[in-house]
Amino acid sequence: MLQEEGKTLQEEEKKYIINTYNRNPENNPLIVRGKGTFLWDEKGKQYLDFVGGLAVNAFGHTYPPVVSAIREQIEKFIHTSNLYYTAPQVQLAKCLVENSALAKTFFCNSGAEANEAAIKLARKYSKLHGGENKYEIITALKSFHGRTLATLTATGQEKFQKGFEPLPPGFRYAQFNDLQSFQSQVNESTCAIMIEPVQGEGGVYPAEAKFLKGLRRLCDENNLLLIFDEVQCGMGRTGKLFAYEHYGVEPDIMTLAKALGGGLPIGAMLCREEVASGFSPGDHASTFGGNPVVCAAALAVLEGLLQEGFLEDVAARGAYFLEKLELLKKMFSGEVQEVRGKGLILGLELNSSGLEVQRSCREKGLLINCIGGKILRFLPPLNVTKEEIDSALEVLQNAMMEVFGVE
Ligand SMILES: Cc1ncc(COP(=O)(O)O)c(C=O)c1O
Structure with a gap:
């Protein structure tokens, strides 16, 4: 039997895998399926994936x-x-x-x-x-x-x-x-x-x-x-x-x-x-x-x-995303130190820990990465749509309002 009866997969992970990733069931979903910019966990919850396999999934999932x-x-x-x-x-x-x-x-x-x-x-x-x-x-x-x-x-x-x-x-x-x-x-x-x-x-x-x-x-x-x-x-x-x-x-x-x-x-x-x-x-x-x-x-x-115009689109969507992040910086001026990046590798540096914002985004169905404790990093698939960027920004704004209070 692949999985011991009465044990969750997360419990078996803890038992059999060396703890180098510090996963836990509260913070790390169990992913069972992916399509385009979306992932689903074992409970059927859908996530907009702006981690993109840490810059791996250039065309999202199951391209x-x-x-x-x-x-x-x-x-x-x-x-x-x-x-x-x-x-x-x-x-x-x-x-x-x-x-x-x-x-x-x-x-x-x-x-x-x-x-x-x-x-x-x-x-x-x-x-x-x-x-x-x-x-x-x-x-x-x-x-x-x-x-x-x-x-x-x-x-x-x-x-x-x-x-x-x-x-x-x-x-x-x-x-x-x-x-x-x-x-x-x-x-x-x-x-x-x-x-x-x-x-x-x-x-x-x-x-x-x-x-x-x-x-x-x-x-x-x-x-x-x-x-x-x-x-x-x-x-x-x-x-x-x-x-x-x-x-x-x-x-x-x-x-x-x-x-x-x-x-x-x-x-x-x-x-x-x-x-x-x-x-x-x-x-x-x-x-x-x-x-x-x-x-x-x-x-x-x-x-x-190398499809005609694809990389130009990446640059354009990146510029759009960055511009919107700049607006978030203005909105949360006391909390955001800087936004920066190029194309679709973007970062928003907070003045304090970003882990709560990351958690709130996840609960609301958006996966983002947090590096160095304070920097929210966005690495969506390169074929992400403008609508998906807008959805992600809406979740991020709501998460920041929840964590920092309405500015
Ligand atoms: C710039 C850079 N170089 C090297 C690596 C290491 O790559 P890998 O994890 O595939 O060994 C990474 C991984 O994040 C990276 O970002």
């Missing part, structure tokens, strides 16, 4: 082209290995390359793995060209790059590192949006600068154009590689296919994951042709990386994003 692509590939074969050629993997790499400034791709299974691959490639390439001592990477404070040992060390937030020491050497930190701070960390061991063009987990902070342009210059002047972590802000989230397109700055290495697989796990690391020569056969690999089912799903996602 028909992704479902068909998965079904078609599963019926052919699910997995072989990277000992053999498979068409979806090559087609996906070609599509990513043809639509980006990068030339070559490596596939893995998550954002952390994509960043791990980027870190390894940056070191290998730089050691080959600059000597054994070229291995240090400068990252930003408040960044988030993953949970493996190297990527949590790259992550410029101590809370993710505590208790896991000794951390791998070779990382330094500088202030986001502060070129001088990055400049001051460059030394003879530096091989790369790694940055999110829009910081996600750190609190939804878009980079300034002059900062990213300055980083590009700094890298060029010092023979450093510029790595953009677009795991969260890539794949159309900001209203361009890749966030760097807003800035007129091209990276040497870029990492992707989250939305790329339409809900299936995938990561990708792309790089310039010359940089790709840093890896030789055997230097890096992944058993599941480039799995045909996942790559077929990702191709369907890319096709959706």
